[in-house]
Amino acid sequence: MSRAVHDLVVGWPADLVRLEAENVADALVRAPRPDLVAAGGRVVVRDGEVVV
Numbered sequence: 650m651s652r653a654v655h656d657l658v659v660g661w662p663a664d665l666v667r668l669e670a671e672n673v674a675d676a677l678v679r680a681p682r683p684d685l686v687a688a689g690g691r692v693v694v695r696d697g698e699v700v701v
Contacts, residue, residue, distance in 0.1 A: 662690035 657663060667685040670676035686694035692699045 664688050 665685070665687040666683045668676060668681045668683045670681055672685055682697050684697055685692065686691065691701075693699065
């Protein structure tokens with residue numbers, strides 16, 4: 650990314666993926682199903698199910 654600021658701020662759009670993993674290596678090896686995905690500041694996956 651070429652943005653100067655990488656903060657989480659209320660009202661700013663965000664792209665986030667949350668998944669269950671012990672660490673980055675565990676996430677890469679097991680590739681668990683994301684339990685929450687936010688795209689453009691909107692939740693699009695919750696508890697592994699698409700909510701859009």
